[in-house]
Amino acid sequence: MVTKIKIRDLNVFFGEKQALNDINLDIEENSVTAIIGPSGCGKSTFIKCLNRMNDTVRECKVTGKVILSDGTDIYDSKMDLVRVRKNIGMVFQKPNPFPKSIFENIAFAPRIHGIKNKKDLANIVEESLRKAAIWDEVKDRLDKPAYDLSGGQQQRLCIARALAVNPEILLLDEPCSALDPIATAKIEDLLGELKKEYTVVIVTHNMQQAGRVSHKTAFFYMGDLIEYGDTAQIFENPKEELTERYITGRMG
16 A cells, blocks of 8 residues: 655643644555544544644644645745645545535635636536535525435535645544434545545544444544554454553553
8 A cells, every 4th residue: 555644753832731642653555544532531632733734823833744645744944835725635523514605615725726717617516516425415505505314414515615725635523423323324435435545544432434434543641642553453352451441441
């Protein structure tokens, strides 16, 4: 397998508090990698490092490297943050559509990146909504407010919005935590399709979900990467006692 992202000696500090400790991890291309661990272990902090979202937090300091397959380090001082976030899309825990129409939610970023032709925008909107498995549900109401959609539909809309600028990597931070089981199943099915074109990293508090959707799983605990490997191995034959305690619910 081709390595898409190399994380080397990654440390994160919020003021005096260290949130991540010397993380080293290789994420494979065209795969789904799950990040698991108890609340407050650094899962969300880690995934936000992968497209420099932590830069928006004033007291946050990040050291180490996040190297993409083309050899670029996204933490290089010369890196263009707009380029980084175009290439590495992110979907958050709570669906956050813009207060615009369904069409305008998807067309917004391509417009910012210079695409003005109406036909081109319409094609991008349709393709993105199809990739997010929501086109058939919204194609007749693209001019309606995105807030009219259900929570699960809004989350797939946000995935479509992230795909509209042709990223190579898609980050999802607990994308199903606010959704019902039916909407969750649709997102999980979608991940199986998305991995064919994208490298997907998902933070999840649901271990069953990690087992269902991912190829590799990383277990974080108190800012440390405890264990990383094939998902089946992590869940069926973990190497670390701490991992086994967490997987079996005996932690704490």
